[in-house]
Amino acid sequence: MKGWQQYWRQFSLFALLALVLTGCGKDELSALKPSGPVAAMQFDLMKLSSAIMIGVFIVVMTIFTYVLIRYRKRPGQQGIPKQVEGNHALEILWTVIPFLLLIIMAIPTVTTGFALHKEYPKEEAVQVKVTAHQFWWEFEYPDLGVATAQDLVLPVGKKIQFVLSASDVKHAFWIPALGGKIDTNPGQENKMWLQADKAGIYYGKCAELCGASHALMDFKVEVMEQADFDTWVANMKGVQAKEPVTATSPLAAEGQQIFDKSCLGCHAVAGKGGKMGPNLTNFADRERVAGIKAHTPENIAEWLKDPQKIKPGNKMPNLNLDDTQVKALVEYMETLSVSEKK
Amino acid sequence: MSAHASHAPNRSGLWDYLTTVDHKKIAILYLIAGGIFFLAGGLEALLIRLQLMYPEIEFVGAKTFNELITMHGTTMIFLAVMPIIFALMNAIVPLQIGARDVAFPFVNALGFWLFFFGGVLLNTSWFLGGAPDAGWTSYTTLALNQYSGRGVDFYVLGLQIAGLGTLIGGINFLVTIINMRAPGMTFMRMPMFTWASFITSGLILFAFPAITVGLVLLMFDRLFGGNFFNPDAGGNVVIWEHLFWIFGHPEVYILILPAFGIISEVVSTFSRKRLFGYSSMVFATALIGFLGFMVWAHHMFTTGLGAIANTLFGLATMLIAVPTGIKIFNWLLTMWGGQIRFPTANLFAVGFIPTFTIGGMTGVMLAVPPADYQYHDSYFVVAHFHYVIVGGLVFGLFSGLYYWWPKMFGKMLNETIGKWNFWTFFIGFHLTFFPQHFLGLMGMPRRVFTYLKDQNLDMGNFISTIGAFGMTIGTILFLINVVVAAKSSKRAPADPWDGRSLEWAIPSPPPEYNFVQTPLVRGLDALWVEKMAGNKGMTPAEPIGDIHMPSPSFLPFLMSLGLFVAGYGFIYHNYVVVVIGVLATFACMFTRSVKDDPGYHIHEDELEEKGVKA
Numbered sequence: 001m002k003g004w005q006q007y008w009r010q011f012s013l014f015a016l017l018a019l020v021l022t023g024c025g026k027d028e029l030s031a032l033k034p035s036g037p038v039a040a041m042q043f044d045l046m047k048l049s050s051a052i053m054i055g056v057f058i059v060v061m062t063i064f065t066y067v068l069i070r071y072r073k074r075p076g077q078q079g080i081p082k083q084v085e086g087n088h089a090l091e092i093l094w095t096v097i098p099f100l101l102l103i104i105m106a107i108p109t110v111t112t113g114f115a116l117h118k119e120y121p122k123e124e125a126v127q128v129k130v131t132a133h134q135f136w137w138e139f140e141y142p143d144l145g146v147a148t149a150q151d152l153v154l155p156v157g158k159k160i161q162f163v164l165s166a167s168d169v170k171h172a173f174w175i176p177a178l179g180g181k182i183d184t185n186p187g188q189e190n191k192m193w194l195q196a197d198k199a200g201i202y203y204g205k206c207a208e209l210c211g212a213s214h215a216l217m218d219f220k221v222e223v224m225e226q227a228d229f230d231t232w233v234a235n236m237k238g239v240q241a242k243e244p245v246t247a248t249s250p251l252a253a254e255g256q257q258i259f260d261k262s263c264l265g266c267h268a269v270a271g272k273g274g275k276m277g278p279n280l281t282n283f284a285d286r287e288r289v290a291g292i293k294a295h296t297p298e299n300i301a302e303w304l305k306d307p308q309k310i311k312p313g314n315k316m317p318n319l320n321l322d323d324t325q326v327k328a329l330v331e332y333m334e335t336l337s338v339s340e341k342k
Numbered sequence: 343m344s345a346h347a348s349h350a351p352n353r354s355g356l357w358d359y360l361t362t363v364d365h366k367k368i369a370i371l372y373l374i375a376g377g378i379f380f381l382a383g384g385l386e387a388l389l390i391r392l393q394l395m396y397p398e399i400e401f402v403g404a405k406t407f408n409e410l411i412t413m414h415g416t417t418m419i420f421l422a423v424m425p426i427i428f429a430l431m432n433a434i435v436p437l438q439i440g441a442r443d444v445a446f447p448f449v450n451a452l453g454f455w456l457f458f459f460g461g462v463l464l465n466t467s468w469f470l471g472g473a474p475d476a477g478w479t480s481y482t483t484l485a486l487n488q489y490s491g492r493g494v495d496f497y498v499l500g501l502q503i504a505g506l507g508t509l510i511g512g513i514n515f516l517v518t519i520i521n522m523r524a525p526g527m528t529f530m531r532m533p534m535f536t537w538a539s540f541i542t543s544g545l546i547l548f549a550f551p552a553i554t555v556g557l558v559l560l561m562f563d564r565l566f567g568g569n570f571f572n573p574d575a576g577g578n579v580v581i582w583e584h585l586f587w588i589f590g591h592p593e594v595y596i597l598i599l600p601a602f603g604i605i606s607e608v609v610s611t612f613s614r615k616r617l618f619g620y621s622s623m624v625f626a627t628a629l630i631g632f633l634g635f636m637v638w639a640h641h642m643f644t645t646g647l648g649a650i651a652n653t654l655f656g657l658a659t660m661l662i663a664v665p666t667g668i669k670i671f672n673w674l675l676t677m678w679g680g681q682i683r684f685p686t687a688n689l690f691a692v693g694f695i696p697t698f699t700i701g702g703m704t705g706v707m708l709a710v711p712p713a714d715y716q717y718h719d720s721y722f723v724v725a726h727f728h729y730v731i732v733g734g735l736v737f738g739l740f741s742g743l744y745y746w747w748p749k750m751f752g753k754m755l756n757e758t759i760g761k762w763n764f765w766t767f768f769i770g771f772h773l774t775f776f777p778q779h780f781l782g783l784m785g786m787p788r789r790v791f792t793y794l795k796d797q798n799l800d801m802g803n804f805i806s807t808i809g810a811f812g813m814t815i816g817t818i819l820f821l822i823n824v825v826v827a828a829k830s831s832k833r834a835p836a837d838p839w840d841g842r843s844l845e846w847a848i849p850s851p852p853p854e855y856n857f858v859q860t861p862l863v864r865g866l867d868a869l870w871v872e873k874m875a876g877n878k879g880m881t882p883a884e885p886i887g888d889i890h891m892p893s894p895s896f897l898p899f900l901m902s903l904g905l906f907v908a909g910y911g912f913i914y915h916n917y918v919v920v921v922i923g924v925l926a927t928f929a930c931m932f933t934r935s936v937k938d939d940p941g942y943h944i945h946e947d948e949l950e951e952k953g954v955k956a
Contacts, residue, residue, distance in 0.1 A: 211490075
């Protein structure tokens with residue numbers, strides 16, 4: 001009987017772990033598929049605490065099931081059950097055992113907690129300044145002299161030290177597959193480090209309710225090999241030092257005119273423009289439009305025609321552009337690239 | 343004294359309920375009002391789940407969705423489960439301690455009407471330009487004027503008025519339980535539900551002032567440009583979070599402790615055994631109440647408090663698992679060796695145990711700060727607190743309602759419908775919230791009105807919405823059951839469950855004076871002690887005599903109405919209306935202070951005419 005119970009416990013534990021380990025979610029998004037040391041440490045803690053808790057649950061459920069079957073009232077049952085006041089030995093037992101289990105959990109909690117709060121200086125980590133806005137993300141690399149928006153670009157295998165804040169309301173910065181999560185408080189700075197061990201695209205999200213389009217405040221993390229990252233930085237620096245390039249085709253030139261007149265007040269391109277909206281220097285290299293839609297000319301056009309329809313409550317006004325103007329703008333914006341890939 | 347004696351004012355129907363100071367009628371008022379708000383909050387929940395049934399659908403839209411989640415949370419916590427707890431406390435606690443009334447019957451009525459008008463004020467926002475949309479936590483800066491609409495003003499004013507009601511209700515029960523116990527009812531002979539109500543009232547006393555301070559500061563920010571929370575003017579956004587959670591965390595225990603009390607009563611009655619480890623249960627309840635105040639910052643692990651604060655608050659939070667574990671095992675051992683029956687009340691109590699255990703387990707997991715950085719503000723948290731609040735508290739309330747319905751209304755709820763109610767609600771509940779643990783870990787943040795197609799979140803959300811239908815059916819079945827019971831002509835016996843505590847010693851529903859003669863309590867489970875001694879009922883502690891009763895009054899209604907009116911004045915910046923409303927309230931307070939109202943007596947011969955005996 002006892003041996004059988006032990007097997008059963010192990011079986012259900014492994015069944016659940018298997019479910020957690022293999023089953024769930026999209027690689028680029030899921031906290032259950034860690035792609036860096038921070039997420040891995042957090043995942044280890046999740047596994048430890050859920051294993052302990054599942055153990056406790058099995059004990060409770062075993063007693064529970066036994067009691068419900070064994071002691072249900074049977075027809076014709078006479079007499080009154082013995083009125084038991086309590087049992088000191090048992091009560092001490094189920095006070096002490098949870099204490100011991102908590103100590104097992106407390107030790108890695110403390111060590112991991114301090115490890116995750118370490119701050120890395122610029123000699124050891126790439127410094128990235130994150131500013132959250134309704135409803136987009138601004139990323140600056142103060143030591144590298146470049147800035148981008150919506151797509152965060154990181155080198156693989158290196159520690160990234162984030163310094164985070166918000167310009168309007170509170171948001172929270174979360175890349176589940178790399179590690180989670182810290183709030184961006186307006187008027188204050190928070191710090192967090194992450195590291196990605198595999199090149200690729202990861203999904204990031206805003207986790208704190210921040211207004212109408214909270215659900216749509218996504219961003220992408222593009223993790224590249226160190227050499228590619230260095231090239232990207234050099235290209236960005238090169239472009240951001242200059243005036244915006246003059247457009248190549250007549251249609252794009254027309255688009256640039258509209259852009260300079262209507263958009264440059266808020267959006268920076270290369271070394272020129274405002275900081276109200278996302279920096280568009282590398283717009284054409286981006287994975288997504290507005291952080292959520294596939295990067296296609298149709299989606300860009302849809303956004304330009306009515307930004308409120310795609311992200312309700314965002315700060316970009318409807319410019320009431322006609323179709324030809326939109327086409328020209330799209331043509332121009334698709335030239336805003338710093339890489340040769342696109 | 344008896345010079346003042348007069349007859350009971352003859353009031354009936356609606357007027358009776360508007361003026362009553364009888365704790366049993368106030369209980370019914372709380373139950374009806376809380377029930378209506380529960381249905382409103384449930385409807386909001388159903389709309390939320392429909393919006394999330396499939397990815398990228400447009401059903402209610404982003405802004406309405408944020409209003410729905412805000413109102414769902416606020417309504418359920420402040421206007422639905424709290425009042426239903428107060429309903430059961432009002433109906434049962436005075437009976438369980440052998441009292442004729444609560445300590446301050448007038449204040450009791452005032453507490454109800456303040457809650458009621460606060461809740462109504464908050465809900466009228468739906469029809470007056472939009473409900474609050476900054477989340478039930480109303481984090482600043484999102485809840486400031488610059489970023490959210492007038493709805494938040496309704497939140498601020500509505501909750502202040504309702505919160506006053508809760509605070510004075512809590513104080514009333516503290517005093518009642520300390521002062522009004524029958525002879526022999528020592529603290530260590532009080533039933534667990536009374537104990538839980540006592541500690542809950544203590545928590546209310548200390549927690550509600552914190553939210554009141556927070557709401558007043560937010561009101562100054564919104565109405566008078568106070569800048570307490572505006573970082574552009576030197577304000578601090580994190581202060582609001584601290585104030586909110588210094589209230590908000592104990593609030594969770596304010597809610598769950600009475601449910602623990604109910605489960606203890608129900609499990610013990612339907613096992614026909616005394617509660618196992620009674621004294622450790624009392625100790626555990628008090629310890630949970632105490633620890634509940636020490637751990638508020640675990641809602642703020644990602645706010646940036648730093649490693650030391652996070653670790654300390656994390657470890658303190660884990661400690662709560664110990665007294666909670668004591669309770670779970672004591673319930674199991676109460677059933678051990680008993681003769682367990684399974685009417686609906688006990689089904690909900692038994693269903694509570696595994697469900698609440700899961701909620702408690704995920705609670706311990708959340709107490710690990712580094713792992714919480716992944717859980718926080720994700721659907722994992724949504725799953726956790728619904729396991730605790732619905733799987734714990736709502737199961738507890740259903741259990742309590744099925745258990746005490748005959749005592750409150752003198753009618754039995756139907757057992758067949760009750761069992762359907764339990765199973766649809768239970769299965770629907772787990773279907774709704776179990777997948778949400780995984781949704782959260784798979785990267786779904788909470789409070790999102792939609793999710794994108796290619797993120798593997800579709801299946802979990804779909805199952806979750808299907809589950810919500812199950813819970814809806816369960817709730818509707820309960821309503822049907824209430825109607826069926828109301829229409830049935832069969833009267834409930836005084837002691838339908840073979841009960842153990844004092845409330846079962848008097849008729850169902852109890853007469854307005856509860857006990858003809860105050861009972862003498864001779865042990866824990868006072869009625870059971872008498873039954874075992876072969877007595878038919880309680881031994882009286884006093885001879886039959888005139889019973890003094892408080893007069894009904896319309897003032898609590900008017901007093902609350904005054905603040906209700908003043909609330910609109912503040913919201914619409916019309917200070918004439920504010921002055922009128924506040925003056926009306928003060929006029930009522932003045933009247934109450936100067937008018938001599940000694941109450942009335944029910945005469946000895948009238949007691950005998952009714953043929954009721956203790």
